[in-house]
Amino acid sequence: MIGGHQSEIDSTFQSIRFLDEKARYPVLFLVVSGVFWLLFGSLLALMASVKMHAPEFLGQLSFLTFGRVRPLHLNTMVYGWASMTGAGVALWLLSRTLRVAIPMRPYIIGVTALWNIALLVGSVQILAGFTRGIEWLEFPVSTMIVIVWCILVIGIAAMFMLFYRNVKTLYVSVWYIIAAFLWLPLLGGVSSMPIFDTPTVQAGMNWWFAHNALGLWFTPIGLAAAYYFIPKVIGRPIYSYGLSLLGFWGLALFYNWNGFHHLIGSPLPTWFVTISIAASVMMIIPVVVVAVNHHMTVVGSFSAVKHSPTLRFVVFAAMSYTFVSLQGSIQALRTTNEIIHFTHFVVAHAHIGMYAFVTMMLFGSCYYILPRLTNWEWQSHKLIKAHFWLSAIGIILYTVPLQVGGVLQGLAMNNPDIPFMDTMNLTIPYLIARSVAGVLLTVGHLIFAYLVIRIVAKVGLKPEIPGVWSKKIKEA
Amino acid sequence: MADNEKNQNNKPFGDEERKDSIFDIHTAALREAPLPEEGNERGPVWMYVVIVLTLAFGFFYMGRYLGEVSDRAHVLFTAPPGAEVTGEVEFDLLAEGQRIYTRVCQACHQANGEGISGVFPSLVGAEWVVDEPDYAVMLTINGLRGELVRERAVYDGVMPGFGNQLDDLDIAAVISYVRSSFGNDAGEISEDRVAQIRELTADKSGAYTAETIEEWITRIEPELEGSAEAVSE
Amino acid sequence: MVKNWILLFGIIAVFSAAMVGLTILPKLVVDPRVDQVEFSNTFEIVQGHAIYVREGCIYCHSMQVRPEGFGADFERGWGRASEAEDYRNLTPHLLGTMRTGPDLSNIGSRQPSVDWHLIHLYQPRAVSEGSIMPPYPWLFEVVSETARPNREGLSLPEEYRIPGKKVLPTDEARYLVAFLLSLNQEIPGVEN
Numbered sequence: 001m002i003g004g005h006q007s008e009i010d011s012t013f014q015s016i017r018f019l020d021e022k023a024r025y026p027v028l029f030l031v032v033s034g035v036f037w038l039l040f041g042s043l044l045a046l047m048a049s050v051k052m053h054a055p056e057f058l059g060q061l062s063f064l065t066f067g068r069v070r071p072l073h074l075n076t077m078v079y080g081w082a083s084m085t086g087a088g089v090a091l092w093l094l095s096r097t098l099r100v101a102i103p104m105r106p107y108i109i110g111v112t113a114l115w116n117i118a119l120l121v122g123s124v125q126i127l128a129g130f131t132r133g134i135e136w137l138e139f140p141v142s143t144m145i146v147i148v149w150c151i152l153v154i155g156i157a158a159m160f161m162l163f164y165r166n167v168k169t170l171y172v173s174v175w176y177i178i179a180a181f182l183w184l185p186l187l188g189g190v191s192s193m194p195i196f197d198t199p200t201v202q203a204g205m206n207w208w209f210a211h212n213a214l215g216l217w218f219t220p221i222g223l224a225a226a227y228y229f230i231p232k233v234i235g236r237p238i239y240s241y242g243l244s245l246l247g248f249w250g251l252a253l254f255y256n257w258n259g260f261h262h263l264i265g266s267p268l269p270t271w272f273v274t275i276s277i278a279a280s281v282m283m284i285i286p287v288v289v290v291a292v293n294h295h296m297t298v299v300g301s302f303s304a305v306k307h308s309p310t311l312r313f314v315v316f317a318a319m320s321y322t323f324v325s326l327q328g329s330i331q332a333l334r335t336t337n338e339i340i341h342f343t344h345f346v347v348a349h350a351h352i353g354m355y356a357f358v359t360m361m362l363f364g365s366c367y368y369i370l371p372r373l374t375n376w377e378w379q380s381h382k383l384i385k386a387h388f389w390l391s392a393i394g395i396i397l398y399t400v401p402l403q404v405g406g407v408l409q410g411l412a413m414n415n416p417d418i419p420f421m422d423t424m425n426l427t428i429p430y431l432i433a434r435s436v437a438g439v440l441l442t443v444g445h446l447i448f449a450y451l452v453i454r455i456v457a458k459v460g461l462k463p464e465i466p467g468v469w470s471k472k473i474k475e476a
Numbered sequence: 477m478a479d480n481e482k483n484q485n486n487k488p489f490g491d492e493e494r495k496d497s498i499f500d501i502h503t504a505a506l507r508e509a510p511l512p513e514e515g516n517e518r519g520p521v522w523m524y525v526v527i528v529l530t531l532a533f534g535f536f537y538m539g540r541y542l543g544e545v546s547d548r549a550h551v552l553f554t555a556p557p558g559a560e561v562t563g564e565v566e567f568d569l570l571a572e573g574q575r576i577y578t579r580v581c582q583a584c585h586q587a588n589g590e591g592i593s594g595v596f597p598s599l600v601g602a603e604w605v606v607d608e609p610d611y612a613v614m615l616t617i618n619g620l621r622g623e624l625v626r627e628r629a630v631y632d633g634v635m636p637g638f639g640n641q642l643d644d645l646d647i648a649a650v651i652s653y654v655r656s657s658f659g660n661d662a663g664e665i666s667e668d669r670v671a672q673i674r675e676l677t678a679d680k681s682g683a684y685t686a687e688t689i690e691e692w693i694t695r696i697e698p699e700l701e702g703s704a705e706a707v708s709e
Numbered sequence: 710m711v712k713n714w715i716l717l718f719g720i721i722a723v724f725s726a727a728m729v730g731l732t733i734l735p736k737l738v739v740d741p742r743v744d745q746v747e748f749s750n751t752f753e754i755v756q757g758h759a760i761y762v763r764e765g766c767i768y769c770h771s772m773q774v775r776p777e778g779f780g781a782d783f784e785r786g787w788g789r790a791s792e793a794e795d796y797r798n799l800t801p802h803l804l805g806t807m808r809t810g811p812d813l814s815n816i817g818s819r820q821p822s823v824d825w826h827l828i829h830l831y832q833p834r835a836v837s838e839g840s841i842m843p844p845y846p847w848l849f850e851v852v853s854e855t856a857r858p859n860r861e862g863l864s865l866p867e868e869y870r871i872p873g874k875k876v877l878p879t880d881e882a883r884y885l886v887a888f889l890l891s892l893n894q895e896i897p898g899v900e901n
């Protein structure tokens with residue numbers, strides 16, 4: 001695997017100091033851009049959430065109607081915050097695990113700027129009503145192609161790193177990241193092709209893309225981060241190389257076929273839907289394997305989450321991944337889907353995936369990476385703790401009530417004796433709870449943004465010791 | 477290009493980096509532990525049991541629910557046999573009427589039948605529903621438009637006709653339901669009556685107005701047999 | 710893993726298989742069926758579809774009826790199960806995955822009243838108490854009562870009337886209603 005400790009403190013081109021120095025500007029630019037879109041997306045989220053129980057709120061303005069704010073929230077969070085920060089984290093992880101500096105740095109900075117412009121243009125387009133109208137793909141095709149092209153350029157840099165690496169064996173994180181950088185441009189390319197001109201077929205492509213944007217882009221980056229940071233922070237080896245292999249190829253084999261379980265009962269030919277449901281169930285295999293692998297690595301050192309902000313976020317995210325994936329497998333079955341399809345349950349499920357797993361993982365990664373890139377320290381331990389608890393409690397308060405409400409909504413919807421209006425009315429308290437949770441999450445994001453600005457601008461004194469919560473642990 | 481990149485990257489620290497103290501360079505590494513090499517455990521037995529069971533379930537599921545390899549949707553939900561028979565046995569005119577009311581009438585005339593004053597007329601105690609249901613049958617088939625004064629409010633909207641969508645039994649059911657709900661207390665309308673009216677007004681195209689419906693009713697009244705209300709036994 | 714090509718080949722291969730299986734194959738299976746049907750899409754319907762997309766109606770309204778025996782769509786009177794031919798071949802597709810509001814596959818036959826639709830779009834709570842649908846006032850113009858004497862304003866309930874003004878639907882509102890009224894699986898392209 002990776003060479004001995006010696007090379008890490010070696011002051012040559014393979015030393016971590018050198019690698020981090022080279023990674024500084026491209027990765028920081030990606031992360032800071034991501035944080036900007038996180039704040040923008042949070043604002044839209046709050047607006048959309050309030051509109052669900054107060055429909056007259058900002059209701060007179062065409063560009064702030066629910067049907068435009070909600071898709072823009074999704075798109076800025078997905079293609080702005082999570083993709084940009086995720087790409088930055090992935091590049092940094094590759095640089096560390098392959099022991100090679102990030103190449104094409106000016107190009108990466110250039111495409112990140114272009115990516116930001118594309119997101120800005122796309123935001124105006126959606127608010128002005130020029131949406132493509134396909135969920136998860138609301139940006140017009142031209143805008144989407146620019147974003148995919150930006151990720152492709154960053155992916156080319158990743159391929160150079162793979163081919164000019166300074167290690168022999170590829171660490172498990174590398175497999176996931178390389179796969180992610182190949183899969184997303186392919187997904188984006190296929191979904192932008194003008195061949196899906198029949199509504200039903202387009203719906204199939206739609207949900208295949210949407211599910212796999214999570215499954216083949218964010219999930220691999222999130223798992224790569226977990227595979228790197230868990231052993232790195234607690235100083236224990238990953239439990240099993242064999243299980244890593246099984247988990248990776250299991251995900252590659254089964255996740256691709258997911259997606260049509262969003263269309264159970266739709267006019268798509270039944271056998272495609274059945275295949276997709278079976279693939280969703282098969283996802284239990286890689287998920288359980290990865291969960292065992294992570295759990296057996298952490299077990300015994302669990303108290304480390306008390307001392308390390310990174311580990312706390314990462315472990316929370318890894319546990320969420322196991323939970324949300326197993327929940328997803330059960331959800332895909334026709335019996336459960338009959339109840340929860342078309343309800344808020346699915347919205348909550350998507351947020352466990354994108355927030356409790358992906359976003360928390362990215363937060364944890366940022367808490368580790370940023371001090372190394374800036375050569376500065378986090379300014380406040382208290383604020384980091386506050387951010388963690390706001391995010392963790394916020395997402396639990398978001399998802400648990402909304403899933404309960406979703407099940408009740410689904411049961412009511414399947415009972416023809418209950419008027420349809422009542423199926424909507426009974427969800428209102430849960431929707432209000434979501435708005436409250438949204439406020440908590442947004443406050444957490446503001447704290448995070450404040451900390452990021454402080455560390456990037458190097459405000460304040462450089463602390464004497466790294467921002468660990470305990471000196472026992474070599475981590476910040 | 478790649479080669480250039482690589483050489484550039486692999487160049488040792490340039491002059492400006494040499495200014496960093498040895499201490500600085502080393503703190504970066506010393507503050508973190510190296511990434512340990514992976515172990516190679518086998519994993520617990522239950523995990524393999526889960527894997528085998530999942531595979532077995534997955535393939536069973538595909539085999540059981542694949543249906544057929546064709547372009548047909550909803551393959552697993554072909555009409556359940558015997559459904560029609562039980563439907564006939566338990567047919568309840570008013571329950572059927574309520575279903576139709578909820579589906580096509582409720583949006584305008586509201587769940588309580590009172591409509592919205594000045595927008596959609598009330599059905600509660602309405603003359604054309606309770607006292608002279610032939611009107612209700614006619615305007616349900618063809619629709620009604622133009623000015624209408626009821627309960628001191630003026631209505632000037634368009635009610636679409638439902639003659640294409642609802643058959644005679646449906647119309648009888650829904651009007652019977654309205655006549656016996658929302659505080660109304662009148663009897664059922666028979667399917668035959670609706671059929672007769674439909675036949676007699678077959679020439680009428682488009683919606684009635686308050687005047688033309690009167691004209692039509694005087695024209696067809698002599699030809700209608702019996703009273704509007706079905707004889708309830 | 711040591712070898713690049715195992716990794717790269719494996720990644721591309723698993724993706725390509727699923728891509729063919731879940732996008733190309735459905736296209737080959739479903740497209741010929743839809744191509745057989747003639748759709749009489751008028752200008753109003755096509756424009757209305759675009760407005761439906763623009764305002765994001767899909768985020769609260771599905772347009773797919775599940776088959777009888779799966780959910781209660783049939784029992785609610787939403788019609789028979791949807792088929793691939795029911796969508797007038799208008800893209801983007803509007804199947805939707807959310808039912809904050811009711812399914813609209815058959816709205817044209819369930820609620821054929823133009824008046825109702827216009828009032829409902831202008832102010833949903835005027836005709837549907839407790840609704841959480843947003844209003845769409847920009848599809849309407851509010852003009853003085855005396856302006857445009859040949860056009861009738863919407864007949865709104867008392868509390869939503871504006872004194873001395875009348876509310877006129879714009880072309881966009883009428884296109885959208887035309888599209889909604891075209892949603893009718895009772896007159897399908899293909900009998901099932």
